[in-house]
Amino acid sequence: MIEKIKKILAQVSDPEIPVLSLEDLGVIRNIAVNDDEIIVTITPTYSGCPAMEVMQQDIIKVLSKQGRKVGLPTKVTVITQLSPAWTTDWISEKGKQALLKYGIMPPSRKGTIMCPQCESKNVELLSQFGSTACKALYRCKDCLEPFDYFKCH
Ligand SMILES: [Zn+2]
Known part of the structure; x- marks a missing residue:
């Protein structure tokens, strides 16, 4: 069931960077299912980033709509976990490639821009x-x- 959820979540992207899925952005910490509810735990990228609110709404919207078709619980709760804080290191390699293609220089620890x-x-x-x-x-x-340039932090 978790696999089904992951598949659906892969369609949810960063509202600011549509080519980057939330999974590739590295904000999804945990996915849990109990009897009638899906609980997705996310870590916000930047505190106060207005995109986070949109991301939460998107997760709920997409999961409850598409999950219904494959027999998943339609109640979706998104929990925000602040610690450990998200870092740009959590952006996947695939995500970094997507950023480059989109015209954004991905975060570079080496500082090579x-x-x-x-x-x-x-x-x-x-x-x-x-x-x-x-x-x-x-x-x-x-x-x-x-x-x-997507700043490191
Ligand atoms: Zn150039």
């Missing part, structure tokens, strides 16, 4: 805050394209 368009490392920081607080805005000095 390259342009997702042309892979040039000749880049400059334009702003510590990109389209959201979780990202910084960079520009490639070779192809001159601006791009977001």
